[in-house]
Amino acid sequence: MTARLGFAARCWVITLVTGCTVPARLDAQGAVRGQLRVIETATGSSAILTDAVIYLEADGERASAPTSATAKASVGMRRREFVPRVQTIGIGGAVAFPNQDPYSHNVFSNSALGAFDLGLYRTGKNRAATFPKAGVYAIYCNIHARMVSYVVAVPTPYVSRAQSSGTFTVSGVPAGTWRLHVWHERAPEHVETIRVPAAGLSDIVVALDGRGYVPKPHTNKFGQPYATSRADRY
Structure with a gap:
């Protein structure tokens, strides 16, 4: 026993x-x-x-809440690029998208896993999105067609x-x-x-x-x- x-x-x-x-x-x-x-x-x-x-x-x-190490991440926008191009996050975690360019960006994803639209915001501003399901989210800017990023939400640390x-x-x-x-x-x-x-x-x-x-x-x-x-x- x-x-x-x-x-x-x-x-x-x-x-x-x-x-x-x-x-x-x-x-x-x-x-x-x-x-x-x-x-x-x-x-x-x-x-x-x-x-x-x-x-x-x-x-x-089973999907579990992200740990402190996987609950938050960041993808910056510099020189019309997402940096880094690929980021990981725990399920339910949040990724910040700070605008570090001298012009506006509009971050969005049309992913079936969880679409979002952060709207248009200027340099120095920061907005975030949460990622509710495991999988790969393609991220784009509605202003700059060449900006592409991927956030991979994982159910494990x-x-x-x-x-x-x-x-x-x-x-x-x-x-x-x-x-x-x-x-x-x-x-x-x-x-x-x-x-x-x-x-x-x-x-x-x-x-x-x-x-x-x-x-x-x-x-x-x-x-x-x-x-x-x-x-x-x-």
């Missing part, structure tokens, strides 16, 4: 932290390390691997970004069975089940197929093409 109560207590703690419903040991945490590459055609620019998002989701995991070399590390992962998610805008998301031992895992290799990637223009917040006479002029 004592052993059963101890196991239940450990599972209860894991559930609070990550929504995990599979056996895991808080005293057995290791790092998950791997190597990412994007398979591409010979033409065009190479993928920026630092834009890749890697996260671990436990089997049967075990999230990381790839280095420029493609290596990645997710630290402090409890031993157990996890679903590994690897996302990059140029390829379909990669999902696989992995078993993480107490000592961690370091032999993961992921190759994303980006050969079908074709950049496409997007519409404005009204679903209409941007006016070429004024696009990106202010």
Whole structure:
């Protein structure tokens, strides 16, 4: 009976932290390390691997409130660009979009996961949006057609970004069975089940197929093409 109560207590703690419903040991945490590459055609620019998002989701995991480390994030607007181009946030967390340009911006998303429109605001102003569901939100500016960003909302604190070399590390992962998610805008998301031992895992290799990637223009917040006479002029 004592052993059963101890196991239940450990599972209860894991559930609070990550929504995990599979056996895991808080005293057995290791790092998950791997190597990412994007398979591409010979033409065009190479993928920026630092834009890749890697996260671990436990089997049967329920969406949980974001931790203090994943509840808030920021994407600035500088020189008619979103910086960074890709950002992560916990489910229900808020991302601020400060305007650091000398002209106005109108941040919006028409994502089915949770559309929003922050309206037009000037330099020095800051507005934020919340991200209620897990998934990838494409973010645009209604004034400047070339401004594109992605916010990836994740249901877990075990999230990381790839280095420029493609290596990645997710630290402090409890031993157990996890679903590994690897996302990059140029390829379909990669999902696989992995078993993480107490000592961690370091032999993961992921190759994303980006050969079908074709950049496409997007519409404005009204679903209409941007006016070429004024696009990106202010």
